[in-house]
Amino acid sequence: MFKGRVCSLVNQSYLEVSCIADRACASDDLQKMVVAILKVQAQWSNTVTSDIIIDREELEAGLEAGHHVTEFLAPSIDHDDYRRAVADIVETLRAHSPQPPSPEAFVPEDLDTNDGVEKFIQSVLISDAETEPLHQLVGSLALIPWYMSFAHTVTETVNIGLWKSGLCPVCGHPPIMAVLGREDGVRMMECWLCRAQWVFTRLQCPNCNNTDQNKLRLFTVGGDDAYRVHVCDTCRHYFKVADARAFEADPLLALTDLTTADHDVAAKREGWLPFGRSPFREQSTS
Amino acid sequence: MNVLKLSRRDFLKLTGVGAGTAALSQLGFEGRAEAAEPIRLDYAREVSTVCPYCSCGCGAICFVRDGEITSLEGDPDHPVNEGALCSKGSSMFNLRYEYDEHGNRQLNSSRLTDVLYRAPGSDSWEVKTWDWALEQIAGRVKETRDATFEEKDENNVTVNRTTAIAHLGSAAIDNEENYLMVKMMRTLGLVTIDHHARL
Numbered sequence: 001m002f003k004g005r006v007c008s009l010v011n012q013s014y015l016e017v018s019c020i021a022d023r024a025c026a027s028d029d030l031q032k033m034v035v036a037i038l039k040v041q042a043q044w045s046n047t048v049t050s051d052i053i054i055d056r057e058e059l060e061a062g063l064e065a066g067h068h069v070t071e072f073l074a075p076s077i078d079h080d081d082y083r084r085a086v087a088d089i090v091e092t093l094r095a096h097s098p099q100p101p102s103p104e105a106f107v108p109e110d111l112d113t114n115d116g117v118e119k120f121i122q123s124v125l126i127s128d129a130e131t132e133p134l135h136q137l138v139g140s141l142a143l144i145p146w147y148m149s150f151a152h153t154v155t156e157t158v159n160i161g162l163w164k165s166g167l168c169p170v171c172g173h174p175p176i177m178a179v180l181g182r183e184d185g186v187r188m189m190e191c192w193l194c195r196a197q198w199v200f201t202r203l204q205c206p207n208c209n210n211t212d213q214n215k216l217r218l219f220t221v222g223g224d225d226a227y228r229v230h231v232c233d234t235c236r237h238y239f240k241v242a243d244a245r246a247f248e249a250d251p252l253l254a255l256t257d258l259t260t261a262d263h264d265v266a267a268k269r270e271g272w273l274p275f276g277r278s279p280f281r282e283q284s285t286s
Numbered sequence: 287m288n289v290l291k292l293s294r295r296d297f298l299k300l301t302g303v304g305a306g307t308a309a310l311s312q313l314g315f316e317g318r319a320e321a322a323e324p325i326r327l328d329y330a331r332e333v334s335t336v337c338p339y340c341s342c343g344c345g346a347i348c349f350v351r352d353g354e355i356t357s358l359e360g361d362p363d364h365p366v367n368e369g370a371l372c373s374k375g376s377s378m379f380n381l382r383y384e385y386d387e388h389g390n391r392q393l394n395s396s397r398l399t400d401v402l403y404r405a406p407g408s409d410s411w412e413v414k415t416w417d418w419a420l421e422q423i424a425g426r427v428k429e430t431r432d433a434t435f436e437e438k439d440e441n442n443v444t445v446n447r448t449t450a451i452a453h454l455g456s457a458a459i460d461n462e463e464n465y466l467m468v469k470m471m472r473t474l475g476l477v478t479i480d481h482h483a484r485l
Contacts, residue, residue, distance in 0.1 A: 281307060
């Protein structure tokens with residue numbers, strides 16, 4: 001049984017999400033917007049197909065050697081579909097925003113060209129600091145369904161449990177957060193882009209791989225042990241973890257990341273640097 | 287107490303932006319500072335350990351806050367148990383703490399912290415040092431062995447043994463360590479050697 005997995009229920013879970021967390025650091029309106037975005041992404045993920053040929057032995061050998069899957073394969077993104085996904089994302093953002101700008105402000109002017117789409121996607125993948133923040137947000141959100149579908153196809157065949165890094169075994173991108181499994185407390189990282197989940201050792205820093213327990217700590221905010229901020233005194237980075245054993249259902253990390261934004265503020269006030277990435281927070285990678 | 291309070295700083299509760307992004311601000315989710323409220327941050331550590339009960343050596347993770355263990359769970363990354371703990375391992379926490387009749391946690395009063403000695407015929411325990419205890423054990427083993435060692439039995443067969451000393455143990459150490467223990471006991475001439483695993 002593979003230890004790593006894509007959160008295979010995530011599509012269905014996101015489509016069924018109706019409740020939001022009672023956490024003051026993220027308003028109801030913002031959470032509803034994010035939930036609507038997650039549903040759009042789930043619908044698109046169910047629509048796009050990943051026609052890729054997988055050489056399982058090659059990919060697993062690559063994983064063992066520290067090479068993520070997209071070093072060998074990449075999702076195929078139809079430009080017209082991507083533009084339609086962007087349009088859906090923009091429509092959803094505008095419908096839920098208190099003061100949305102005009103539709104043209106959400107996307108670059110050259111998105112109607114193939115080169116424009118390619119350039120847009122690349123700027124999202126490398127988190128280009130020159131890209132307009134709103135464009136970065138839209139481009140990221142619209143790209144996720146293709147990578148989700150790709151990750152789902154890959155993890156049906158390839159054993160990503162062979163991977164030992166804090167970065168995603170499928171696409172090499174940083175995680176958004178991690179969750180401690182409900183049954184066994186295993187720490188499962190979740191990729192911000194393809195939403196693949198993989199096991200990462202609990203007593204190890206996912207950024208610098210430090211295993212010295214005297215230099216690994218965590219803190220909780222306001223006595224709530226369900227959400228933890230793990231910190232490393234070696235690399236000075238922090239990373240958020242939700243304990244699923246404290247909840248009735250598995251938390252959806254794309255939403256939980258937003259509703260625990262107060263933990264990010266606390267971590268930064270304490271002088272910790274962020275490890276991880278989320279489209280809705282400030283762009284930050286290791 | 288290792289608790290960091292932020293009461294000297296304003297902790298901004300942003301009703302919309304969280305850590306804040308320019309993109310969300312452009313959508314109208316402007317953050318605004320509400321009344322400053324002290325927020326308590328509690329630092330802790332997760333420390334790995336090994337169950338002391340049997341030789342399986344299951345791994346556990348202790349949650350330690352201010353130098354005290356506050357909870358314990360199986361280590362999901364340990365190759366032996368992968369997060370599971372048996373009924374004995376699950377009670378490891380009680381080596382340190384027990385609960386009174388009201389359910390309040392308190393130090394386990396049954397836990398020994400000193401070497402205790404009860405002299406022959408006595409009805410009380412005396413606290414002794416480790417050095418004293420080890421000297422006594424070594425001295426009494428030698429004295430007993432010297433007094434009871436037999437080179438040949440009644441049939442004049444060479445036996446080189448003492449039947450006045452027995453050894454019991456151990457289920458808490460691995461096969462390699464047990465091998466060495468038995469080797470030492472046999473070297474002393476013991477023949478009454480048993481194992482205390484009754485799982």
